[in-house]
Amino acid sequence: MEVSAEAKRIMVVALGKLYSSRLQRGGLRLHRSLLLTRVMKSARDIYHAALATTDVAASECERRRTPETTAGPDGGKPELEAFRSPAPGTEEVAGAPAELRRLRPRSGAGNKENLNPNDPGQQSRKRRAKAAAEPDFLPRKKAKLEQRPGPPQQLVVTSALMDYVHCGGELVTHPAPAMPLQRAVAAC
């Protein structure tokens, strides 16, 4: 568990550094962003591996208990709920689904990253580029939610992670971790 706690901490720190590097003078440093992204990836993999082993243990325990507990909401929703309403000081970090969304891009047609069903009123500052003239530093694929097998989890976000999400500024909450992190590597 220490490994997963350290992995979680490393991921959170890397996220913070990636966000703050957007504000730094001279623009994004590609080398630094790349190293941070790779550290975060490896921390995420280790965190998942650690989580998978605890999942297996937890599900076995649950099966042994009485089946009275109602099934939680389906896997997709908790993450949306969590991102909308932060619960301060909550137990588990949902860094995992955030990274999943970011690092498993969904192949979509065109540049949909600025469209958001959750907050249609908010206009992105970026112009909608035509496909032909699309600058190469914008990611071509949009992040997708990876459906993990297993029991649905109550995934909530720590207030720390929510701070980073809100730091996105013009970025809306739902794909917020997805966009700047992909762009962190690609935007130079």
Next chain:
Amino acid sequence: MGEDVESTKINHTFLRDYVTEADVISTVEFNQTGDLLATGDKGGRVVIFQREIEPKWDSEEVGEMGDSGEYNVYSTFQSHEPDFDYLKSLEIEEKINKIRWLPQQNAAHFLLSTNDKTIKLWKVSERDKRPEGYNLKDNEGRLKDVSTITSLQVPVLKHTDLMVEVRPRRVFSNGHTYHVNSISVNSDGETYLSADDLRINMWHLGITDRSFNIVDIKPANMEDLTEVITAAEFHPHHCHLFVYSSSKGTLRLCDMRASALCDQHTKLFEEPEDPGSRSFFSEIISSVSDVKFSHNGRYLLTRDYLTAKVWDLNMDKGPVETYQVHEYLRSKLCSLYENDCIFDKFECVWNSSDSVIMTGAYNSFFRMFDRETGRGVTLEAWRESSKPRAVLRTRRVYTGGKRRRGDVGVDSLDFTKKILHMAWHPSENIIAIAATNNLYIFQDRVRPELQTQ
């Protein structure tokens, strides 16, 4: 009255401790003769020091004639200004990333200086004479009234105070999309390379509107990016060879005769990873921050976060020598990651005979390794103001065992005092060490029998 004295003291302390960001030295470089030393800082300025020819002290005290001169300021100029990329809405820092001198061909000196995007060629020349005695103009250049001229005179050259003029001769711009990290002058004397995170360009010193792209590691899809270029250098003698290092700890030797685009390396230098030492930060600490050819062109010196390595050009399986710079930091990598120190880029240098290598560390310490004995020594870039000619003391970081007086504990190290930039005189044992906003120049004593004085 007492209060006034105290407040003056407080203000003075504050001023002394406060370091302007712009004054932080970001690069140091000797020219080919070692008579000139250039430093660049974060504010975009370049300061050139020149070595005094005559000794300043009585010759009987030291017994040396003319060799150990001091370095004094020769010229200061603003090389780069803050700039703005309007297309990407990005500020371009004026910080000087690298300075490289050109080999001297006439009375003037030339140097290349670069920031993140633009490389400039500067001409440094001296003027100590001016013509005087014109017939139609007076000495200030104003036209004379013709009726006052009664005789003809021949203008003569009169000595004036030495004036050092620095003029920009070429500006090599728009060559790089990413941040320039290295420049290197070719031994052919006509071309030089500039490297950014993903590309290396070759320029002709006389042509500013075009350059050749010789390395391009940008993937078609930026999401597939796995490594970046961290440093590049031309071979000191072979004008067709150059090396570049990557963030994954590899070195690639490229031969420009093989093809126009040197994406396919001629040799790949890589050390197999030790699986036992794998950690979250293995990749960050294996990133090479500097690469230098030896003067004889047979070896390469690289620096990563914890070690300095010497590679033989003829052996690509691994380094021939590995020197631990500050192994005691390996257990502190997590904290160094959090305070950003793990991303620090240290430089490394060879001495003139390639027998000693030197690199920087924290707490104003720097390390020298004797390649013949394999032994390393830790020195501190600090000068006691009361003893201007003191011998450098060797320092030790306490890592266990018997603690000696003067040892510094790992937790007492000051990580804000980092020695990132340094240079070694091309032929003598004179080193220039940049410690934040201070430049230290240390000289080896020529006569060992005088060390007791």
